Amino acid sequence: xxxxxxxxxxxxxxxxxxxxxxxxxxxxxxxxxxxxxxxxxxxxxxxxxxxxxxxxxxxxxxxxxxxxxxxxxxxxxxxxxxxxxxxxxxxxxxxxxxxxxxxxxxxxxxxxxxxxxxxxxxxxxxxxxxxxxxxxxxxxxxxxxxxxxxxxxxxxxxxxxxxxxxxxxxxxxxxxxxxxxxxxxxxxxxxxxxxxxxxxxxxxxxxxxxxxxxxxxxxxxxxxxxxxxxxxxxxxxxxxxxxxxxxxxxxxxxxxxxxxxxxxxxxxxxxxxxxxxxxxxxxxxxxxxxxxxxxxxxxxxxxxxxxxxxxxxxxxxxxxxxxxxxxxxxxxxxxxxxxxxxxxxxxxxxxxxxxxxxxxxxxxxxxxxxxxxxxxxxxxxxxxxxxxxxxxxxxxxx
Numbered sequence: 001x002x003x004x005x006x007x008x009x010x011x012x013x014x015x016x017x018x019x020x021x022x023x024x025x026x027x028x029x030x031x032x033x034x035x036x037x038x039x040x041x042x043x044x045x046x047x048x049x050x051x052x053x054x055x056x057x058x059x060x061x062x063x064x065x066x067x068x069x070x071x072x073x074x075x076x077x078x079x080x081x082x083x084x085x086x087x088x089x090x091x092x093x094x095x096x097x098x099x100x101x102x103x104x105x106x107x108x109x110x111x112x113x114x115x116x117x118x119x120x121x122x123x124x125x126x127x128x129x130x131x132x133x134x135x136x137x138x139x140x141x142x143x144x145x146x147x148x149x150x151x152x153x154x155x156x157x158x159x160x161x162x163x164x165x166x167x168x169x170x171x172x173x174x175x176x177x178x179x180x181x182x183x184x185x186x187x188x189x190x191x192x193x194x195x196x197x198x199x200x201x202x203x204x205x206x207x208x209x210x211x212x213x214x215x216x217x218x219x220x221x222x223x224x225x226x227x228x229x230x231x232x233x234x235x236x237x238x239x240x241x242x243x244x245x246x247x248x249x250x251x252x253x254x255x256x257x258x259x260x261x262x263x264x265x266x267x268x269x270x271x272x273x274x275x276x277x278x279x280x281x282x283x284x285x286x287x288x289x290x291x292x293x294x295x296x297x298x299x300x301x302x303x304x305x306x307x308x309x310x311x312x313x314x315x316x317x318x319x320x321x322x323x324x325x326x327x328x329x330x331x332x333x334x335x336x337x338x339x340x341x342x343x344x345x346x347x348x349x350x351x352x353x354x355x356x357x358x359x360x361x362x363x364x365x366x367x368x369x370x371x372x373x374x375x376x377x378x379x380x381x382x383x384x385x386x387x388x389x390x391x392x393x394x395x396x397x398x
Contacts, residue, residue, distance in 0.1 A: 011183040017143045018176045023116040024147035032156035036163035054106040059114035059345035066115045067338020079119045083177035086112040090170025118341040125325030126187035138266035141318035149256035219347045227351030228371045255310030262314025275323040280382035282316025287376025294368035
């Protein structure tokens, strides 16, 4: 199946991918704007950083309840309002004269973003099956990578005009919602309004171990991504190589390239490896990449290691989404994917302080060595598992 045909066959796929680009704006677009916000509001660096924490933290606690609501009343009834709320609360920041109220709007926007991030992968699981589902989940990861790599450059450029300029971009959420009203249909296999509960599923006959393994992997993926790559590596590039923020931004965009290329091969990978094995290979690549960065004495070596880190991201992240979608019963998919988003947000929230806290004790290079070594041990350890129930169950249909 050609990827160009996907967009021709269903406008829904375009809306889903556009929504993924919307959801990822919340952090990556605003990160480079923090210094401008600090100056404009005459606040400390710690206060400015609350713009990120206020956005990510609500998702840790609110995403699971949102997922239960998604399963009960339907996907579209939550999806479209979430896009609108995301756009209006994000852009509404520029109208406020109180930094505290800005943080409130950012928290509202973060909750809406969690719902969008949950629903994009849930809808792919609802609307598609087999090879097409795997291809779309891989492409969704590509759009996620493109946004994560491109938005910091856009946000930084717009911030040179005004600290408010990047926040106007959030109105894209409203723009995407409008065609969504027309072209996005409620999945026919959605059990909206049924008297079901995620508690029934958790206490039922289905084995929970595969889900726990996948949720643990998702937590580790985003702990490493936000704690190691997006927090510690920039400090190393600034302190050891004395690079400007522009050059650092370009280097940090390298993993997105190899992640996207690898994620697009998700279906082919699952013809050779189980989901469990692919995720294990991803952690192995993470580990090797971070260990190399910690010991590198050349920026070219760092660049190569970051490309390897991106390969790990492409092997692990989209495969966890594929495996969860294929394991999840239709009537509980929203709840199951909401737990995924909650765990993801937990990793992104605590990753930076955990890695920076460790770095204050042992230094940045040693922190990467420890983090990379741990990821390598996890990856190799999982690869050595033979014949376990988890490796047999956590596998996509081939």
